[in-house]
Amino acid sequence: MNIVLLGSGNVATHLGQALVDAGHRIVQVYSRTEHHAASLAKPLEAQAISELSAVQTDADVYLIAVKDEAIGAVAAELPQNRRGVTVHTAGSVDIGSLSPYAGRFGVLYPVQTFSKVKPVDFSVIPIAVEASDEHAYAILKGLADSISARVFPCNSKQRLSLHVAAVFACNFTNHLYAIGADILRGHELDFDLIRPLILETAEKVMVHLPHEVQTGPAVRGDIRTMQRHLELLKGQSELSDLYQSLSKQIGRK
Template sequence: MKYKITFIGSGNVATNLAHAFDSAGHTINQVVSRNEEHAKALASKFGAYYGISLSEIHNDSDFILICVNDEVYKEVIGQFPHGIKSIICHTSGPVRMDVLGDYATEYGVIYPLQSLTKDNVKSMLEVPVFIEWSSNNSKEKIRDLADSISNRVRDVNSDDRMKYHIAAVFANNFSNLMYVLAKDYLDSHELDFKNLLPIIEETALRLRQNNPRNVQTGPAKREDIAIVDKHLSMLSNIELKEIYKKLSHYIMTEL
């Protein structure tokens, strides 16, 4: 079935989902965003209406997808006009589904577990999409909509979605911080971070078929104390040295 969709928000998630749903044959009906320029730009890609206030929401969409920053969800949801007949879904990892309960009869969650940017829109087919629903009627339609863009749709409740979000912070956000620290360290010695890209890519590829515990390598894993101490002696930045020390200790004691 094909649906008409209104987006609340015009940033990274809204842009990627709008392109995905449009490619799947759905109609992007409207884009509402506080940033008029961004709302107009996204809406124009699909011949959709645009607005800057929730009072401008059209009541003829099958779905309203809320794609805003996590910290403003309650503010945005509280501005919804009464009498909305659409299924309202949010797209957040840490926000519980039941925040929508006071503002919609049918509601749910469509959460893509991926780091998305509007400047690099990609296919969602292999992106895990977690769904949750308020009723059997909304379940059928939410699953139908999600299945149209992803081959990896999963039923995940609010508690488990939060746990996935925590794990994603470790796997994605914190690992990227390690890349930042590595690059800053090499930059300080006028060395090229790009020489680390092959080892970064190789480690990521191994995770497709292996338990992360089984691909851990390095001096701490080998308990090569002499090399660990040598590295520590070469780190002049106190905070960087402390991070290296704590991570090495964890690897030696837990892995």
């Protein structure tokens, strides 16, 4: 397919490369910032553009991978006489946000966290697909299938719940890692000491459900150990509160 890629951030970069690797053609890369457009367009062998008026009208897919709050504005300025399906890639933006600006539209939401520093294997990344109509769905499903083995239909409400679940299991989890790092640093210990534990904890839930493998003082009801821990956290009321409220939730399960 011929694809216009709108955006040059992490999602645009990884998705653009995966699409090219699967044999599609990125015809244009748009970014407001000219050199951002140019530096992504080059490896994708696409034309770099920094004006939405320069977007071609005959592509199959217009893939909007920009910040959530900019999706509407980008869609609004696309040439109105374009063909093809207009798509965004956000977890928490309703499909309806594209309806004022496109005839056929939809969503491709890759359920993964992307960073510039680390390549990802797209074939194992689940991709949630939603579309305005059956024809658009078939096009988007085909596009997603060409880069991932785990494509599934998902309405906007489900997609939002997926994003919220991801915030808990990924963003908030990383924050707990950061709290661990802070506590260790406060006692002149290196974060590296808990890296094996962090990996093991994640690997356990690759084959089990989390509630089956919960460990630690809270699930054992080990009040004495929890008291010792709270003693150590004395004076750090935010951490104490978090420790107590998470322990209480675990203990109740």
